[in-house]
Amino acid sequence: xxxxxxxxxxxxxxxAALALTALGLALVFxxxxxxxxxxxxxxxxxxxxxxxxxxxxxxxxxxxxxCLVLVGAIAWLVERLVVRHLYxxxxxxxxxxxxLSILLRKGAELAFGRQFRNVAAPLDGVTRLGTVGYPTxxxxxxxxxxxxxxxxxxxxxxxxxxxxxxxxxxxPALAQAAGIDTARLSAVAFVAGCLMAGLAGLxxxxxxxxxxxxxLDALIRSFFALIVGGLGTLEGLGLGASVIGGxxxxxxxxxxxxxxxxxxxxxxxxxxWRRPDGLYPGR
Amino acid sequence: xxxxxGVNLALLAGLxxxxxxxxxFLAWQIGLFLIxxxxxxxxxxxxxxxxxxxxxxxxxxxxxxxxxxxVLRATEGALAVNLLAMLAVALACAALAYGLAVLLFRxxxxxxxxxxxxxxxxxxxxxxxxxxxxxxxxxxxxLSGVPPLAxxxxxGAFYYVVVALVVLVTAGxxxxxxxxxxxxxxALVADEGRLELLGFAPHRVKGWxxxxxxxxxxxxxxxxxxxxxxxxxxxxxxxxxxxLVIWAAVGGRVSPLEPLLGAVAIGWATxxxxxxxxxxxxxxxxxxxxxxxxxxxxxxxLVARLWRRLRPVSRSKPVSPLPAPPVxxxxxxxxxxxxxxxxxxxxxxxxxxxxxxxxxAAGVLCVIGPNGAGKTTMLNAITGRMPxxxxxxALGGHALNxxxxxxxxxxxxxxxxxxxxxxxxxxxxETLRLALLAGRMRxxxxxxxxxxxxxxxxxxxxxxxxxxxxxxxxxxxxxHLPQGHRQMLELALTLAADPRLVLLDEPAAGMSPAxxxxxxxxxxxxxxxxxACAIVIEHDMALVESLxxxxxxLHQGRVLAQGALSEIRADPQVAAVYAGGHK
Numbered sequence: 023x024x025x026x027x028x029x030x031x032x033x034x035x036x037x038a039a040l041a042l043t044a045l046g047l048a049l050v051f052x053x054x055x056x057x058x059x060x061x062x063x064x065x066x067x068x069x070x071x072x073x074x075x076x077x078x079x080x081x082x083x084x085x086x087x088x089c090l091v092l093v094g095a096i097a098w099l100v101e102r103l104v105v106r107h108l109y110x111x112x113x114x115x116x117x118x119x120x121x122l123s124i125l126l127r128k129g130a131e132l133a134f135g136r137q138f139r140n141v142a143a144p145l146d147g148v149t150r151l152g153t154v155g156y157p158t159x160x161x162x163x164x165x166x167x168x169x170x171x172x173x174x175x176x177x178x179x180x181x182x183x184x185x186x187x188x189x190x191x192x193x194p195a196l197a198q199a200a201g202i203d204t205a206r207l208s209a210v211a212f213v214a215g216c217l218m219a220g221l222a223g224l225x226x227x228x229x230x231x232x233x234x235x236x237x238l239d240a241l242i243r244s245f246f247a248l249i250v251g252g253l254g255t256l257e258g259l260g261l262g263a264s265v266i267g268g269x270x271x272x273x274x275x276x277x278x279x280x281x282x283x284x285x286x287x288x289x290x291x292x293x294x295w296r297r298p299d300g301l302y303p304g305r
Numbered sequence: 306x307x308x309x310x311g312v313n314l315a316l317l318a319g320l321x322x323x324x325x326x327x328x329x330f331l332a333w334q335i336g337l338f339l340i341x342x343x344x345x346x347x348x349x350x351x352x353x354x355x356x357x358x359x360x361x362x363x364x365x366x367x368x369x370x371x372x373x374x375x376v377l378r379a380t381e382g383a384l385a386v387n388l389l390a391m392l393a394v395a396l397a398c399a400a401l402a403y404g405l406a407v408l409l410f411r412x413x414x415x416x417x418x419x420x421x422x423x424x425x426x427x428x429x430x431x432x433x434x435x436x437x438x439x440x441x442x443x444x445x446x447x448l449s450g451v452p453p454l455a456x457x458x459x460x461g462a463f464y465y466v467v468v469a470l471v472v473l474v475t476a477g478x479x480x481x482x483x484x485x486x487x488x489x490x491x492a493l494v495a496d497e498g499r500l501e502l503l504g505f506a507p508h509r510v511k512g513w514x515x516x517x518x519x520x521x522x523x524x525x526x527x528x529x530x531x532x533x534x535x536x537x538x539x540x541x542x543x544x545x546x547x548x549l550v551i552w553a554a555v556g557g558r559v560s561p562l563e564p565l566l567g568a569v570a571i572g573w574a575t576x577x578x579x580x581x582x583x584x585x586x587x588x589x590x591x592x593x594x595x596x597x598x599x600x601x602x603x604x605x606x607l608v609a610r611l612w613r614r615l616r617p618v619s620r621s622k623p624v625s626p627l628p629a630p631p632v633x634x635x636x637x638x639x640x641x642x643x644x645x646x647x648x649x650x651x652x653x654x655x656x657x658x659x660x661x662x663x664x665x666a667a668g669v670l671c672v673i674g675p676n677g678a679g680k681t682t683m684l685n686a687i688t689g690r691m692p693x694x695x696x697x698x699a700l701g702g703h704a705l706n707x708x709x710x711x712x713x714x715x716x717x718x719x720x721x722x723x724x725x726x727x728x729x730x731x732x733x734x735e736t737l738r739l740a741l742l743a744g745r746m747r748x749x750x751x752x753x754x755x756x757x758x759x760x761x762x763x764x765x766x767x768x769x770x771x772x773x774x775x776x777x778x779x780x781x782x783x784x785h786l787p788q789g790h791r792q793m794l795e796l797a798l799t800l801a802a803d804p805r806l807v808l809l810d811e812p813a814a815g816m817s818p819a820x821x822x823x824x825x826x827x828x829x830x831x832x833x834x835x836x837a838c839a840i841v842i843e844h845d846m847a848l849v850e851s852l853x854x855x856x857x858x859l860h861q862g863r864v865l866a867q868g869a870l871s872e873i874r875a876d877p878q879v880a881a882v883y884a885g886g887h888k
Contacts, residue, residue, distance in 0.1 A: 057418035057422075059418075104594070104598065107598070112418070113358070114597075114601070116358065116418050116421060117358065117554070117597050118594065118597050118598060120360070120421075120550070121554075121590065121593045121594035121597045122594060124547060124551070124590040124593065124594075125587065125590035125591055125593075125594055127590075128586045128587045128589075128590045129587050129590075131586070132583060132584055132586075132587050238425075238429065238543065239429075241422075242422060242425060242426050242429065245418075245422050246426075249419065278437075279433075280430065280433050280434060280437060283426075283429075283430055283433065284430055287423070287426050287427065287430060290423065290426070291405075291408065291409065291423060294409055294419050294423065295408050295409060295411060298419070
């Protein structure tokens with residue numbers, strides 16, 4: 023019984039963490055049709071924010087502004103210099119963001135060193151749920167992710183900016199003709215997507231080993247979640263993260279980590295082959 | 306640039322000079338980068354020729370290396386056994402790559418990020434397996450003490466084995482480029498959708514391209530095991546995959562020499578500078594990004610362009626033509642096209658709404674109708690471009706439902722697109738050669754020279770029309786032709802495969818009145834010669850008048866009326882929704 027509860031808690035954690043990680047990628051792809059291959063590197067940069075805060079002797083909360091400034095500045099620069107020229111050019115943007123990811127990774131190796139870092143959770147301690155104890159920090163992150171996704175969904179559906187974004191996704195030329203500054207909106211959307219990746223890194227840092235190469239895993243698992251769920255919607259993101267996160271934690275619990283990874287890959291290939299629009303192709 | 310023989314002799318001479326001038330240790334070092342260079346050639350081929358980017362090609366390098374290491378350790382020194390086993394490993398890699406590519410590219414993911422990310426995931430998993438299964442791979446420490454191939458000294462004569470591989474692979478890849486396979490690959494990169502209508506299945510073409518890529522990369526891996534004497538998880542890892550892409554990007558992908566050069570130059574510089582200059586790897590990544598942004602063709606492309614400017618090519622030697630073999634049609638040709646109650650939705654809008662239409666087995670059926678009536682969509686439904694929701698479609702009793710566009714030509718159906726679609730980067734002459742490969746080529750013809758010399762009376766008759774200007778400028782790039790000439794080139798591309806049913810979507814759009822008359826003459830001549838059927842979508846009533854044996858009027862996804870033009874003109878319903886008239 024306890025094992026089952028623990029497994030369910032672990033699976034919930036995995037799903038929430040994956041949804042959080044994939045959110046920025048989904049945002050950038052859904053709004054701009056750019057597969058941001060450097061997405062994982064923004065997660066990595068965000069995860070270094072608490073490392074830097076600790077290194078500079080600042081309080082834990084200082085990691086939030088550090089993350090926003092660091093990731094925001096780099097994302098803005100990247101949009102200006104690279105991504106802006108590649109909208110609507112899927113293959114070129116794939117390659118350019120891939121080159122960018124290598125640059126960011128190597129840059130991080132140079133700036134922070136190659137070694138793994140550990141980050142202390144700002145909330146330590148264990149919450150008891152019946153007979154099972156679970157880290158409080160993880161439960162808090164799960165709650166935050168749920169609230170954040172719900173809020174984002176409401177905002178996208180109800181707010182004026184959400185409306186402008188939806189107009190841009192549907193028909194960029196018409197949106198422009200209707201007086202929407204799509205260039206600015208695209209830039210904001212890209213930076214926002216990268217900031218979400220950075221915040222995901224920040225929130226997940228205490229549960230991971232922080233290292234320059236950590237972005238790859240984040241990118242691939244996020245991408246698979248989007249493939250399975252359906253690219254471009256929050257509903258699809260939730261579904262995809264549930265399937266991929268659930269499958270991976272299930273297989274890893276029963277067999278090995280490698281089996282979990284392989285299972286996820288096979289599932290993603292099956293989807294790319296038979297159902298390239300995913301489970302929730304609602305766009 | 307240059308003939309295959311000339312380029313490879315120069316390459317061979319240059320590489321043979323290395324041990325003479327630099328000594329055997331330099332040759333050993335260069336040998337390693339040449340091996341990497343062959344792997345980069347594999348990536349460059351998939352990327353430059355296939356148009357898709359494999360981000361995990363170290364998978365095949367590693368499989369080749371581990372496979373060879375296992376074989377070498379087990380058989381020690383028997384040359385024939387070693388070579389055969391390495392070849393078997395490389396062929397297995399090619400088969401794996403083919404299967405994977407066909408599976409992925411069939412799922413409509415195009416050449417976009419899906420494929421790249423799956424290959425990336427594969428190499429990550431392979432790296433993980435290599436590290437965690439010591440029984441098979443020696444785990445983290447790898448398989449060490451690999452005896453060299455046939456006992457050849459890795460620091461001595463083995464360099465010549467590497468050079469032999471480099472020259473063989475380079476010559477092989479250049480050969481593919483100059484044979485029908487190369488022409489088809491260039492057309493694939495230019496316009497997948499158009500190529501599919503010529504009867505080539507894009508996912509299979511890409512499958513072959515990826516198989517070649519994997520084969521070459523695995524061969525390089527096999528020699529790597531012999532060269533290094535040790536195979537560690539690094540040789541199947543993500544880092545090497547990335548480097549292969551960087552080398553192919555920076556060097557270039559147009560000729561197989563370019564990735565080779567990129568690998569040797571960057572690999573060599575990295576080996577020299579990695580330990581002394583801390584920011585070297587950041588600099589390489591920055592160079593990669595700059596090349597992607599500013600020099601999409603790679604550094605060598607710049608050199609090649611300068612070279613071409615200095616020495617304009619004067620190739621295209623006259624070749625003696627060969628008669629093309631007949632088109633291979635699956636079922637016995639002929640029969641009429643029948644659509645029964647076809648329904649099709651797109652984006653929540655009903656476009657075809659119970660459309661029923663019969664086209665005669667011979668003659669010209671003109672389809673007219675206001676914009677948005679569903680004319681082009683009807684052709685998309687027939688050719689399998691858009692899936693239909695309900696109804697039946699058949700040609701001479703053969704069901705068309707659920708078939709893919711690349712199967713159409715074998716059923717005798719060819720199509721000309723609404724926007725004149727030709728292959729960018731192919732010359733007029735090359736486009737016409739490709740036209741004669743369509744439907745006639747067997748898989749075994751892909752690497753033969755003869756199919757490129759095929760000629761066909763039907764196509765020659767079309768080209769001989771005084772109004773067709775295509776033979777005057779065979780060396781001109783198809784995308785640089787004016788609109789009217791492009792329309793005629795696409796018509797030639799469509800009719801060359803002797804189809805029994807031709808779907809022509811506004812064949813005279815954007816043409817001058819004189820050109821329109823030529824177009825009418827060509828279509829009528831073709832119809833009279835073959836006795837086949839053409840369905841022509843047209844707005845120009847003068848053209849309809851001079852072509853149509855029958856007219857169908859489409860309105861809101863249905864056939865409103867069908868019959869002789871005079872009957873259609875008299876139909877009050879037609880007059881109510883559609884006035885017709887001149888352009």
